[in-house]
Amino acid sequence: MFYHLVLQIKRFLKDKYIFGAIVAGIVLWAIAFGIAYVQIFPLEKNLILHINFQREVDAVGVAGDVIWLTVGLAVLFAIDQIISLALYFREKILSYIISYSGLFVMILGLAVIYYLTLAN
Numbered sequence: 737m738f739y740h741l742v743l744q745i746k747r748f749l750k751d752k753y754i755f756g757a758i759v760a761g762i763v764l765w766a767i768a769f770g771i772a773y774v775q776i777f778p779l780e781k782n783l784i785l786h787i788n789f790q791r792e793v794d795a796v797g798v799a800g801d802v803i804w805l806t807v808g809l810a811v812l813f814a815i816d817q818i819i820s821l822a823l824y825f826r827e828k829i830l831s832y833i834i835s836y837s838g839l840f841v842m843i844l845g846l847a848v849i850y851y852l853t854l855a856n
Contacts, residue, residue: 744821744824744825745821748820748821748824751824753832753835754820754824754831754832754835757835757836757838757839758817758835760839760842761813761817761838761839761842764839764842764843764845764846765806765809765810765813765842765845765846767846768806768809768842768845768846768849768850769806771846771849771850771853772802772803772805772806772849772852772853775853776799776802776849776852776853776856777799777800777802777803778799779799779856782798783798783799783801783802783852783855783856802849802852805845805848805849806845806849808845809841809842809845812838812841813838813839813841813842815838816834816835816837816838816841817835817838819834820832820834820835820838
């Protein structure tokens with residue numbers, strides 16, 4: 737049973753579209769974590785977490801809260817890839833859509849972390 741699962745994962749990762757999305761997602765997460773580690777974590781002041789439509793600060797938090805954002809990005813990306821693996825051998829197109837939606841979430845997360853650094 738375990739051997740069968742390993743074979744399926746190998747076949748899943750041999751697909752160049754899936755593998756490209758996974759590698760791109762990991763690279764984007766590493767960039768987001770690097771930006772957060774270098775730019776945000778050393779800050780001693782409170783961070784602006786988001787701004788509402790009237791350009792007022794909605795929430796203010798400590799720099800350590802950003803680590804949970806990067807952890808959440810990694811968890812969401814991993815869940816998307818696991819769901820994509822589960823659907824790969826039944827519905828390949830849906831598997832591609834889910835895999836690339838995980839990549840899209842990673843791009844959005846990178847943008848959020850980048851704009852947090854600009855705001856602070």
